[in-house]
Amino acid sequence: MAAGMTGERLRAEDPREIAGYRLLARIGEGGMGTVYLSRTRGGQPVALKVIRREYGGDADFRRRFEQEVQAARRVQGYHVVPVVDHDTTGEQPWLASVFIPGLPLHQALAAHGPLPPDSVVQLVGCTAKALTAIHSAGIVHRDLKPSNVLLGPQGPFVIDFGIARAADATQLTLSGGVIGTPQFMSPEHALGEPVGPATDVFSLGLIAAVAATGRHPYGDGGALTLAAQIANSAQRPPRLDGYDDRLRPLLERCLAADPDRRAGTEELSELCERALGRSLNRFTGWLPEPLTEDLTARERAVLAPPPEPTVTDAGPGGPSAASSGAATTSPAGPPPPHAPAFAAAPTMHPPAHAPSAAAPVRRTPTALVVAGAAVAVVLAVVVTWTLARAGGASDEGRGDGKQSQPGDGQSQSAGGQSQPGGGQSQSAGPSHSAPAVSSSPDDSSGYTVVFEDRPFALRSPGEANVVAVDLDVPEVVQDSPGREFQLIEVSGGHWEFSTPMGKSAGTTAAQCLTGARSDVLPTEVDAADLRSTVPVGTRLCTVTTDGRLAMLEVTDITTASDGDLPDYATKLTLWRKR
Structure with a gap:
């Protein structure tokens, strides 16, 4: 998809507003749905994902989606991109997450090549911290891959956790298969066995291996070929020669065929900090300069006043906003009074931007492997999926032990929106922006x-x-x-x-x-x-x-x-x- 710094222009068939969120641009599209850039009443950017109609028409999906997103909203911690709002009752379900102008790892690798060892070690350590927070909420990510790891100036962030299970279960009903990303699955996942927190650790090891060298540790085959080799890890472990001496022990701890022999996420963070010889929280210069410049340019573009949303020109006689009856409104003015107001933070689905013109584009064989990670592939296996808690027990409900049943009422919006039945959550009003924090050397505070x-x-x-x-x-x-x-x-x-x-x-x-x-x-x-x-x-x-x-x-x-x-x-x- 051709996209600029703030995403692709809206198309004629795209909505212009969802539940008070004014849509400004398309910033991504995948197997679950389309992601749009929007802004809160305070002008802060937010990413809003509208779920595909084939999912929205399935009552079981809606129930599971509600459970999974409620659990995801309980995840607290840095390096995770939180879900801030959602709705399962409308014609098409949707969810909103806070937004940071980062770059998905798979795009960074395609544009700038493999990362240096220190960057990869810090990537692993910080992502492990995110997984600790996710697993503590009783969630297993299940689809950790380069496109779900967002690189930013303040470190990596994990996106799209807590909703894969709802899609997996629905896909079983629709086609007899499951949606997944085969080349970044764990052996137990590829074999159709129950998965737990250790499956995310294995996926993180694969991500680290690709980020460091530009090659998949199981070879250069297609997605299903790689999945078959991963499933056979007990007999044929991955090749880990050629990796940096600091990184290889981490990969060995992540890529053990037996889930019980893999490192826990907290242990993994500690190992990475020792390997770096410094705190994982220091991000000055954590990425190569060309990539940092690319991220800086993206941040400036997102924080700039948004362009007026327009539709893609379909040519003479083609559809337009006017002809389709969709009102095109300028985001320059304040949103309507009922628009949600959430704080800016990290995005559920980042924009699929083209590389910055200021950054040299390096194409490597990795791009072919990594680009495939963003595509959902149906495996020819029938899998019984379980939502594993951090302790290993499965749970069909949300992370806090409560289950939402069909017909038990509507979800409560965190954005101050009116709910069916007249209920309304309370909001303190629009967000306020403060001046940048002063860190000048003449500050008298010491x-x-x-x-x-x-x-x-x-x-x-x-x-x-x-x-x-x-x-x-x-x-x-x-x-x-x-x-x-x-x-x-x-x-x-x-x-x-x-x-x-x-x-x-x-x-x-x-x-x-x-x-x-x-x-x-x-x-x-x-x-x-x-x-x-x-x-x-x-x-x-x-x-x-x-x-x-x-x-x-x-x-x-x-x-x-x-x-x-x-x-x-x-x-x-x-x-x-x-």
Whole structure:
């Protein structure tokens, strides 16, 4: 698909608005549906995927889709692109995710060639962190491949988790086969056996091998040939000669034929950090310069004011927006009042951009292998799919143990949209954009920036659950000591601060430090008081348990689908002492 920096222009048959989201461009298309670029009331970019009609017409798919996306929305952690909204009740189901102007790994490899060893090791370590968060929510990705790993200036991000199972089950009904990406499956997946978290680790090993050398470790055959060889791994393991000495041990731990012998995701992250000899959270120069320049250009293009959405010209007498009855509206003005307002962060499906003109294009044999990874291929096997929890047990429902049954009511939107039956979630209003954080050397605070404006979601942990927020990593984990604060869904719910948390009047480190010391919040803030105590636009500041300075800027507040605590979307900036 020919596409510019912000995607392909809308076609005559494309909708112009979905549930208050104004569609600006096409940014991807795959086996599940079409992905569009949109923006929130605050002007933040969001990716919205409209599911294909053949899926939407299947009642079983809708039920499973609801379960899987509800589970996916519970995933919290960095290096994952969260799902922020969805609907299974309309003519065509859809879901929305926050958007970052990154580049899918398969496109990066096709345009710039294999990555250097350090980049691959960091890619593996950070992706393993994403898998830890995904598996902790009771989800197995099932379709981890280069096109589902997005490269950005702040590291890699995993997309499209939590919905593959709904498509797999429906495809069994429709055709007697399953949708998958054979050359990036695990042996158990290719053999039609139940899959668990270890299957994602195997897929990550294959991704790392291709990213490092430009070749698949099982050879150069077609997709089904590679899948057959992967299925036979116990007798014929992959060839791992020729890989960097730091990378080979990681590949060996990932690509073991026996799932029980593969490294766990947390162990894998630790191995990668030791191999690098530095923190996985340092992203300055983590990618080659030409690729970094390409990513920078994409980021500028996405953050620029969007062009007016237009349809593809079908030629004389062809369809147009006017002739098809579709109204073409300019996104330059504010969206309609009912439009959802979510914070910007990382995208479910990134734009299928052409390489930047400033970056040299290198074509390698890898491009043929990797390009195939974006195509869904039907395997000639019938598979019984299970949604495996991180502990290995299967579950037909959502990650928190609750199942949505047909006819049990509508899903609750996090975007403030009206729901069937008159229900409506509450929204704190449009997002507010703050000036860029100052990290100038003359800042009197004595701190220097580590990273700034990193998207960070603080979601309700659900009924009778407690999670801890670590701003140094950053990550949200199960209740653990030594973190900055906790999200507690017990007895009405509250936030509990372990380090003094204050409000900053500005965006500099000096202002943040002053706020952390002089405008301190109570140790606990009840769920009922959060929206008034910490409204949209608030900048929360604290000195972390590691002695760093952290600022959370609240960009959006939405009502959680379960639990009393509202969901907060924030941008996190972290400084360290000079």
